[in-house]
Amino acid sequence: MKKITRIACMLCFMAFQLNTALAQQKPNILIIISDDHAYQAIGAYGAKIAKTPNIDRIVKEGAIFNKAYVTNSICGPSRAVILTGKYSHKNGFKDNTNYKFDGSQNEFVKNLQAAGYQTGWIGKWHLESTPQGFDFYKILPGQGQYYNPDFITMDGKTEHITGYASNVIEDQVEKYLDGRDQNKPFCLVIGHKATHRTWIPDTCDMGMYDKVNFPLPANFYDDYANREAAKIQDMSISKTMQMGYDLKMLSYSKNGREPSVDRMNADQRAKFDAYYKPIDADLKARNLSGKALTEWKYQHYMRDYLSTAASLDRNIGRALDYLDKHDLAKNTIVIYLSDQGFYLGEHGWFDKRWIYEESFRTPMVMRYPGVIKPGTKSNDFVLNMDIAPTVLDAAGVSIPKDIQGESFLPLLNGKNAKGRDAIYYHYYENGEHAVSPHFGIKTKRYKLIRFYTRVNTWELYDLQTDPKENTNVFGKKGYEKLTADLMGQLKKQIEKYEDTEAEKILATPITASAQ
Structure with missing residues (x-):
């Protein structure tokens, strides 16, 4: 009897060791999403005044994406795209005003759950629905507040926590990681409120x-x-x-x-x-x-904005330090990105929404020890919808066929991979800030845009000669052949991603009275 007991104990111990080994083989995944953080405000992207030592650290130890873009430059829809790996017209969450995210659809976290991952989301959610696919969540209601924020817990209750949002969110992250099941790999999304309007800094940064x-x-x-x-x-x-x-x-x-x-x-x-x-x-x-x-x-505005970003960066540093302290850094993928770009006075603006560069382009950096060579600089087009297939690829989990994004690991690990020649964008919201809905494509040199609803018109930019997009050359003499070629590329992108709404608009000529 004692012998049987000893054998049973040995088998249990061996199973424990096997589970631990498997957990260690699969990389942990930490995705940090800020809100409205402009790439122009990050040192690694060339900012001369803004100080972002911790985001810059990820770049030094991993990769920077110099051509990372979003599919729809607005808060909630961007998060829905990240979760599903699909364009807004496919995941059903097109804008913040008229839609709620359908959490019953597939999300990459559900695929990770099925593969043995613990999944969590802490901080800003902003999808107007109850999170699904997470073993744990603690989210800000709506946009959340910078000071003494409320959190919605998994039992549906509201918890009020004293402190500054960026600090409090990181506190909750570390509390969660302290109590996680260490025999399983984890995928945790940290949703920061900063640097969203109205840019109130922590008192120590004012x-x-x-x-x-x-x-x-x-x-x-x-x-x-x-x-x-x-x-x-x-x-x-x-x-x-x-x-x-x-x-x-x-x-x-x-x-x-x-x-x-x-x-x-x-x-x-x-x-x-x-x-x-x-x-x-x-x-x-x-x-x-x-x-x-x-x-x-x-x-x-700039002083408040960058002071608010200071606490964001500092708490990203706290997360990195936690991984170091708990011997997790070597087996944890860290991805930092904003939910979209943001205007810091370009064109006289603040906010986002446009396919123009400062709004369309987002900061994205990634650390993956043993896979991504430190100091890697990627100049390939990548999209926020590529994160879902990328982390599934890294975890060794099959990528569902309906995911529209593409894993960018092959672009980073030395394989002979070819990136995109063009990227597609579609913005839908017809309300706040009076930005007309529009769709379009960006190639390595040109950008073609079709506005509709508020304004019915086309725009074309030569990004080589006009990188600030000040001069619309659509319809100008000498651009006929180029325009026809770009129209063809736009049509192919629309068909590829099955954007039937854009297809109908594209097929409808703009009359003189509609312009």
């Missing part, structure tokens, strides 16, 4: 860029000549950015103030007032107007 005078982008005072959609937008720093809400000048607006200010405790509010009230008073005394006021708003 004022860190006050001595900097930010140079105006060359096209800050863009006149939008021959660009009808840009003319009707409502996302300019001069006209749209609000003094009380966005810039925290509370004396300018008693009603239009950022809600997080009223959530602050006494200590937080005292530090907030100590920083912002003198700026408010100084602005009143100056009595600025016209371009002088617009440029003041730009400087203050």
Whole structure:
């Protein structure tokens, strides 16, 4: 009897060791998604003023994607694309206003679950639905708040936590990792609120860029000549950015103030007032107007934005340090990206939504020890919908046939892989900021865009001679053959990804009265 017991114990121990070995063989996966973090604000992407040492660390130890893009530049839809590996018209979540994410559809985390992974999502979710496919989640309701945020827990209750959002989210991440089943590999998504509007920094970061005078982008005072959609937008720093809400000048607006200010405790509010009230008073005394006021708003916006990004980067560093401390770094894939790009004054704007470069392009960096050579620079086109098949590929899990993204591991591990020649984009929302819905393609040199609904028109850019996209050459003499070729490529992309709505619009000629 004792012998049988000893054998049983040995078998249990061997099974434990086997499970542990299998867990160690499969890479852990950590995906960090920020909100509205512009690639122009990251040191590794060439930013001269912004300091992002921890994001830069991932680049030094892994890879930077210099041509990473999104399929639909807006918060919720971008997350849906990342989860499903499919375009918005396929996953059903086209915009933040009219849709809720259908969590019953397949997501890459469900495939990982089936392969023995623990899955979790902590932080901003913003998909207007209950997460599915996760063993654990703790999410911000809606956009969440910068100060003393609420979280929705798995039992449906709301938990209020004192602190600054970026710090609190990382605290919850480490708490989760401390309690996970260490015999299983994990896939954890960290959803940061930063750097979403209204860019309230942590109290310790307020004022860190006050001595900097930010140079105006060359096209800050863009006149939008021959660009009808840009003319009707409502996302300019001069006209749209609000003094009380966005810039925290509370004396300018008693009603239009950022809600997080009223959530602050006494200590937080005292530090907030100590920083912002003198700026408010100084602005009143100056009595600025016209371009002088617009440029003041730009400087203050940039200082708040980059100060908010400082805590984001610091907490990314905390996550990396946690992996180091717990001997997880060597077997953990780390991917950092924003849900889309963002405007830092280019064209006179803030926000996102456009197929224009600053909005369409997103920062994306990745560390995968033993697979990606440190310091790798990728200049291939990759999309946020490629993350799902990439992590499944890395985990040795079959990629479902209906996933539209493509694993970019072959582009990174030295194999003779060919990247995309063109990428497709489709933005749907017809509401906030008055950005007209549109779709289009980007090739290595050109960008062709079809606007519809608000504005019915075409735009074409030669990105080699006009990288800032200031000059629309569609319809100009000498571009006929190029335009026809790009039209053909656009049609092929639409057919490839089965975007029937775009196909119908493409087939409908624009009449003179519709322009």
